[in-house]
Amino acid sequence: MTSKKQLQLAYGLAIGLFIVGVVCYAYTAFSAKPLDQPIRLMYKVAAGNVLFDHQTHADESGYGLSCADCHHHPEEDEEANQACGNCHVIPSEAEPVPKTCLDCHEADEIEDAIPMKRSDAFHKQCGNCHAEIEAGPLEKECNSCHVR
């Protein structure tokens, strides 16, 4: 290769690949569609991040749990398959009752039944099921979920 050819190649690479790169990033950004269920979820916690393998828990080829084992409210209802954090939030001045509840309930009907915050819900549900099934990390085995 002569060095003139190499220079042309370098300019070609720089311009061509730059365009390809921009197109790919744009395509990725605009074609992203929400998954109908998560694959893996990572919770960033000061005590150490938690990686939750949603797909393996729910899939037949994994642990084969049913959606309702975790997505519990209301019972046996597709509507329940939403983020725990929608309902399990700490009440605030602006939102004394979680907004999601109001899709189905009147505010005064549920004032006394505000659910616990999300991290407590996780510790309780994840830990209880693992204890019942005798597989997976127990609530006191912090380091099996939280990694630093």
Place this chain on the structure above:
Amino acid sequence: MDKAKKFIVSHAPFWHNGNSVNERYYHIMIAALPAVLLGIKQYGIPAVGVVALSVSSAILWELAMNYLTHRPITIADGNAALIGLLFAMAVPATMPWWAVLTGTFICVVIGKHIFGGIGSNAFNPVVLAVAMVMVSWKDLFDFDGALLNYDLDMVMAYPLAAVKHFGVGAIESFSTADLLLGRQSGGIGATFGLGLILGGIYLIIRGFIRWEISVSFLLGVFLTAWIFNLAAPDRFAGPTFHLLTGYTLIGAFFLATEDSSSPVNFIPMLIYGAAGGVLTVLIRNIGAHVDGVVYAILTINLVNPLLDKIRPKAVGKVV
């Protein structure tokens, strides 16, 4: 002044492989290609985006530096493109565009040109950039977090993180064949063991990299991992696992061998490589980081000038 050539001569021995600088970088890129292609096959369009943006932006930074410093245009030598390619190989396919641009900026401008340009850099520019981005935005290099939404037909846990956090029990599902064939999560071009090894052998046979460095690096990893594994087999993974995961192979063949940050004499090369391998496993097994290759290579880059002092006595020298 522009076209005036700077020519600095250091002590013997010299080593020339008969090729020009230019050809060499293009050959290294070709050798890296199989690993990159597998990454693109696995991670799809986003991986193409990262590789394309990384290579092109590295060339453009180089061009910008050429103009700013009023020097001849050097992008034709392929070094900038190679730097961009290697950076892309080390990062996950979900790397945001601004982090790619920042990374190649650190490579080319800080890692290479501030030290005086090609041949004068004290550190491998790519390793320096990966380390700086890693320290600044830790989550970008957390492969488990970065690749959350990928469901490829393989175990998707990042092997080195799994063994570090949960012990050897957590990596039983990785077979050596899986690791060799790239069936593991990680950087775009860092997981295809077989591809990297073949690329490395090609470069060694053609004389583009020194086998002394690659082989001693791998031996350092192997022996250290083996000793740890013998001492506590349920805590520390075996040597083959360490050879085929993380950045070990890309480090041994493509990063540690970068010429201006590595020694030229036989014994120094062996010490340099072996020290890198030993440090890698020490950091992985008892250090704070999941992978140690990046920091190990920065460390050996740092001691490289000292190692180069070990050299044969000049014949006939009197004083």
